[in-house]
Amino acid sequence: MKTSTSLGTVVSAFQALWKRSPEQLLFTFADERGRDDEKVTAAELGEAASSIASALGGWGFRPGDRALLVYPPGPDFVRALLGCLAAGVVPVPVYPPNPVRLGSDLGGFRSIVDSCEPVAVLTSSAYDRARTVGAVTGFFDRSKPEWPRLRWHRTDRVRPASFDWHAASADDPALLQYTSGSTAAPKGVVITHGNLACEVAANAHDLGLGQDTVGVFWLPQYHDLGLISVILSTLTGNSHTYLLSPLSFLQRPALWFEVMSRVGATHTAAPNFAFELAVRKTSAEQRASWDLSALRVVMSAAEPIRVSTVDSFYAAFAVSGLLRSSFYPAYGLAEHTVSVSMGGQAVLHLDRASLQRGEVVQAADGLPVVGCGRITKPSSSVLIVDPSTGAVCAPDRVGEVWVTSGTKAAGYFGLPDETQRTFSAQVPGDERSYLRTGDLGFFHDGELFVTGRLKDVIIINGRNHYPQDVEDSVRDCHTSVRPGGVVAFGVPGEAGERLVLFVETREKKAPAEEIAEAVRRRVFETHGLAVDEVVVGAQGLVLKTTSGKVRRRACRQAFLEGRA
Structure with missing residues (x-):
């Protein structure tokens, strides 16, 4: 093994681990039944990465070139990721287009290709085999014009x-x-080696990672939380990580808990919706059979956290030995190499009317908001700023979250103007450049609370209304409303913004008029708002990202264009 070590990078940390402990087990990949399918040691991974790095040169790649990584969940992705880093090639992980829905997936795939201009696509036989299977050859006929003209390498x-x-x-x-x-539209965030090193070190400290850490995760490998906080962190020796396919989890959520119980997991993470799904899709008998007492960190991140979700999850899984103290809210975004704050502890109840005015006023019967933790990274600075004036807000005001630290990314690839607007914000008297997150929030007793997205806020009669609050209020207004299938947004009208909701139903022949009336009644009773239109439809009406986030602006656009 030849090494050319540069201190302070994830790559150099892996090389040191490979040299020191070649037989250290880093990843175990589980199959759809939760059984150990493939184990990967530092030695096996390092040798595979070297082989791939060598092949990249033969395929025409040079340091700094981009390679699109199109893989189903599994070890081949991890090997290719490390192989690119070993060769100085910049990996671009993307969601693999689904052969049964190419019409919808190829648009996003093409936009990423046009943005990053990769030399070629890297993939594996597990994904590419559909080209040669007669029954579905047409799905992967990449001579068709909808596929970008690129070379593919296995x-x-x-x-x-x-x-x-x-x-x-x-x-x-x-x-x-x-x-x-x-x-x-998706934008390519340029994450540097320094960003990664700083993030991985901060994660190890904040999450208590070490030789005794056993992580179990199903987070998508192309999403920043799964890619950086799980896979790249594991490459530095921070844990022994079990990886499940996201599809396996969605098909049978019990799989997540079966594996955690079997291996004595100490750490896991998921978005809010997964905890709701876990309660609905597991039985009391199943939960009683699992031992989750070893879990020290159950991180909730990547989407807004609902107090009711947390309460029902820990109540349901108390019989499994799961302690409420393990709950670990966090907040972050790709533009900051994932984490901004970690380890939320508090829940505040805020007066709704005051919050609509951008004021933080506690009320016993107010809206519950979960804290997302404290700012822990060295040399970090996080400010709450009035987005219209650029002035720092008073402590009792909601404003846009601005942040700078060693993990603030370098910018958006090929978008200098957007990079300048987003990554180089400044406040009077402070020479540092801040990242504008686009998220609204405030600090209370040193803890960050996030209340919504700046551009998602609906302004009616001069008051701010957060769409997620409206969505939460109608989730249980009718038995036919599908959990996770509600989106609220504003559209322009002659007298100001109009409120529109998309509502998905559990069954195809649900009573649409009855559901719409229940939605209107609940929104008026809870928020004092009149809903201009309720669109009721089957699953798929509410557009989402590949990681499950609601695409409010895409839903809004579909409504305005008459496509919904």
Whole structure:
């Protein structure tokens, strides 16, 4: 093994681990039944990465070039990711287009190709085999014009080879992380080697990672939380990580808990919807059979956290030995290499009318808001800023969250104007450049509370209304409303913004008029708002990202264009 070590990068940390403990087990990949399917040690991973890095040169890649990573969940993705980093090639993980819904998936795939201009696509036989299976060959006929004209290479077929690993500096781009598209078209966030090193070190400290850590995760490998906080953190030796396919979890949520119980998991993470799904899709008998007492950290991140979800989850899983103290809210975004704050502890109840005016006033019967933790990274600065004036807000006001630290990304790939607007914000008297997150929030007793998205706020009669609050209020207004299938947004009208809701139903022949009336009644009773239109439909009406986030602006656009 030849090494060319550059201190302070994830790559150099892995190389040191490979040299020191080649037989250390890093990943175990579980199958759809929760059984151990493939184990990967530092030695096996390092040798595979060297072979892939060598092959990249033969395929025409040079340091700094982009490679699109299109893989189903599994070890081939991890090997290709590390192989790219070893060669100095910038990996671009993307959601693999689904052969049965290419019409919808290829649009997003093409937009990423046009944005990052990759040399080629890297994939594996597990994904690419559909080209050669007669019954579905047409799905992957990449001679058709809807597919971008790119070369595809299978990394699971490369020959063993040694390679002198590329020495990267902290400022060099390490990867492009495309945003989920929940608020706009996907943009490629340039994450540097220095960003990754800082984030991985902060995670290890904040989450108590070490040799005794056993993580179990099903988070998508192309999403920043799964990619950076799980996979890249594991590559530095922070834990032994069990990885499940997201599809396996969605098909049978009990699988997540079966594996955690079997291996004595200490850490896991998921968005809010997963905890709701876990309560609905597991039985009391199943929960009584699992031992989750070893769990120290159950992180909730990537989407707004609902107090009712947390309460019902921990009440349901108390019989499994799960302690409420393990709950670990966090807040972050791709533009900050994931985390901003960690380890939320408090729940505040806020007066709704005051919150609509941007004021923080506690009330016993108010809206519950979960804290997202404290700012823990060294040299971090997080401010709450009035987005219209650029002035720092008073402590009792809601404003936009601005942040700067060693994990603030370098910008958006190929978008200098957007990078300047988003990553170089400044406040009077402060020479530092801040990232504008686009999220609204406030601090209370040193803890960050996030209340919504700046551009999602609905303004009616001069008052701010957060769409997620409206959505939460109608979830249980009728038995036919599908959980997770509600979206609220504003559209322009002659007298100001109009309120529109999309509502999905559990069954195809649900009583649409009755549901719409129940929605209108609940929104008026809870928020004092008249709903201008309720669109009721089957699952799929509410557009979402591949990671499950509601795409409010896409839903709004579909409504305005008459497509919903």
